[in-house]
Amino acid sequence: MVESSIQLDLVFTALSDSTRRSILARVAEYEMSIGEIAQHYKLTFAAISKHIKVLEKANLITKRRRGKEQIVIIVPKSLDVAREHIERYADMWEDRFNNLDKILEEK
Amino acid sequence: MVESSIQLDLVFTALSDSTRRSILARVAEYEMSIGEIAQHYKLTFAAISKHIKVLEKANLITKRRRGKEQIVIIVPKSLDVAREHIERYADMWEDRFNNLDKILEEK
């Protein structure tokens, strides 16, 4: 535990399950109720509800009430933290690559 | 399980742990042996070895032998699959946002 970023932990954990990625893709297109989401999967309602809670905890989605239903809404900027983190690896590697000249000179 | 992408599962699972992200950041800058990596953490050697195996399984890093040591090397393009997936969510949301006009017309 060095770069203690709980938010990143939560986001990557949420994205590590294909059912959750599928749900996220769904609500990225159309906001919909939990019941509507659950219809598309063989899992029980409760299981879907749990997956949605994981996405919510990672702040990838949020909920709003519409009568009896809970409407699931994507939080658009929430994935930025993950995207930016991934870019950072690329940048580091790029820097290292650009320093190859120096390394070769030492030979 | 809808968009059965085991590779994405592995990559996001690997990135969901801050120790592994830290290791990945380290080897993105400089390639180094497992022993050198382990020195920076309070965990046992075996624990670090396990973390590195998770990163290897996700194809984020690879290993090369140098005498007695195993040198850990980042696989630069391996994160693309994750980055591209994240971009897709953004695109979907963008499309939906651009269609707001039509939705408002229906009102």
Added chain:
DNA sequence: GTATCATTCAACTACATGGTTGAATCAAGC
């Protein structure tokens, strides 16, 4: 081939996760 250093494997513990079922909650409609 023996000693040594670097790493991995095996066995184990503790805890988290993904799934189930059935009861409980909560808002709406009558």
Added chain:
DNA sequence: GCTTGATTCAACCATGTAGTTGAATGATAC
């Protein structure tokens, strides 16, 4: 206030994961 529909909670089971320790392997140096 009762019923119904939508969702969540609680309890439980099975499996996976992160960590440990100690033994086993693999490569080098002598």
